[in-house]
Structures are given as structure tokens and as C-alpha cells.
Amino acid sequence: MPSSISVGREARKANRRLSPRAMFLREFFRRPVMVGSIIPSSNRTIRRVLDRVDWGNVRMFVEYGPGVGTFCQAVLDRLGPDGQYVAIDTNPDFVAYLRDTVRDPRFSVVQGSAEDVESIVADHGHESADYVLSGLPFSTLPPGVGDRIVAATRRVLRQDGAFLVYQFNPNVRNFLTPHFDHIDYEIEWWNVPPAQIWWAWKD
Template sequence: MVGSIIPSSRFTIRKMLAPVDWDRCEVFVEYGPGVGTFCQPVLDRLRRDGTLIVIDTNPLYIDYLRKHFRDSRFHAVHGSAADVVEIVKAHGHDHADYVLSGLPFSTLPDGVGPAIAQATHEVIRPGGAFLVYQFSARARDFMAKHFRRIDSGFELWNVLPCQLFWGWKDADD
């Protein structure tokens, strides 16, 4: 399932990634990377010893990404975002620092959105965040069940304009 047929704008990318503490980011995960619009900007900011794990259910995207990104920090996984805890562990890590998603939460099959939100909260370390960009605010509803602190924004310079959310995992979450 694709959230948009047009890649995110450079304005959306810059705004979404702005709150990330790149010096403390060891593991960055992206759900539904598609053709990799966010991948290079993340790799450009990621530490030399960091890891970028992208997860997609479409094997064609995964094949494309594996051929396109030759960075040793990059790992493309054919799978479900709901399995992020197991995927991160399979890559030798016990948590992710940040998880980015452009998945279309409003059109996911019943039960999938809540499962993804729960697994995401579980995998993110305290102080990390779930970064979500959407055309509707529905994703915030899924996030709010697990993340008490959610910052929001809006990016007009995107086709279509999109809502931005940063769900922060506090130490007592």
C-alpha cells in the first residue's frame, strides 16, 4: 500500500528530521520507504557507526533499495512494521532511537495500525521518537494510545500538504 504517488518534498524531509539528535542516533528505522526519498537524507545525517533499517511489505521496493543504496549502514527488510522489535533484534540491536513512518494509517487493514503503534513504542528507547507524516490526522489517534507527548506540525510545501507528528518516548513511558 502506498501513502502517496509523489515523493515527499525536501521541505517535508527537512522538517521531519529536524528534531532528531543525530549525535545520539545509533539506530534509525523507516517504515514504508518506497523508493527511498528519506533514505539518503537520513544516511547523510547518520553517524558513521549508525544503522538505518528500512521495512517494506513490497518486495519490489526492497529489491530496488538494495540495489540503489550501497552504504554498509543501510539494511532493507521485506516485512511488516508490526514486527519491528524482532527486525531490530535480528540486526543486533535492542532498540531503535527513532522510527519514521509515512504509512497510510487511515487505510491500513483493521488492527494493523494499532499493532504498529504498539510495536513502535516498544522498540523506541526513552528519549527517542516516532516521526510520522500523513495527509490526515488519523495516525495521531494511533500514536496517542502509546505516546503521551506528541508534537505536531504542518508542511504546506508538499504534494499533498501533510501533517507532521513527533511522538516522544519519555523515560517514564
């Protein structure tokens, strides 16, 4: 009987053989409630979400639900040499995929819940995060989870930091407004489906 270590290695090899799009599609059909979209975000959406980040002052950048790393290279290309980028995902297949495919000393991926962002940031040597990015499908999360994630996000953000959220459902505003007074909003039409983009500022 093969050991759990050898099974894990084989799973990682299988994940590496998949293209990012194929991996994303496979996980969507496995866990549609948690993945939330059938295809990754467009390059225009990525640029637009990240354009408002003050990259010269980023020491800790956090992402919830990175999936196959659609935003990873774009963030790393902008992040300074002393910055840290921590991605948090509950899906062990996505976590394994990112650990095998994103090779950058500034990047680390944690298998866990975004509700625990404060302890995760502290474990990485920081008191706060400068920006938090999320593509989590808030409207389909279990009751109470979305509210707890947003509350924890506001607490972990530094003053003038922001929660960057891209969604396909406008109901995400209902999660953001109890915790953030200053929220900017735009739509990126060059995405399938069109992406709702929110910048919730801690000011």
C-alpha cells in the same frame, strides 16, 4: 522456461531503469492503499521531519515503508559512521529497488511487516531503536494493523526516542494518542498534498 533467478534479475534491471518518481507512481497505481500518495515527499518535508532528531546519539534508525528511498540519502547524510539504518517494507519491488540503488554499509532493507520491528531490530544486534520514521498510510491499513504497529514501535523505542510520522490524513492522531503522551504536530504546506508531521516521544 526461464528460472526464477533469471526472472528476478530481469525485474531488478527493469526497476533500475525507472526513475524514483516513475517507480513510485507505478507502485501507487498497483497498490494505492499501501503507498498512500501519488508523489514522494518534498525536500522541505524531509528536512522538517528529520530536524528534531539528535543525530549525535543515533545508533539505530528505523524506517517503515521507505518506498523508493525518498528519505534514505537525507538520513544517511546525517547518520554517524557507527549508526545503522534499517528500512522495512512489505513491497518486494521497493525492497529490490532499494537493494540495488542504495549502496551504503550502514543501510539494510528488510521485506517484512512493521509489526515485527522488535525482532527485526534485535536481528540487527540492537535492543532498541533511537528513532522510527513512518510514512505508512495508517488510515487505510487493515483493521488492527495500525494499532499493533504503533504499540510495537513504542516498545522498541529507547527512552526519549521518537516516532516520526508524516501523513496526509489527520486521523493518525487516533493511532498515536493511546500509546504516546507527548506528541508534537506541525503542517508542511510546501508539499503536495500538505504533509501532517507528528513527533511522538517516548518520555
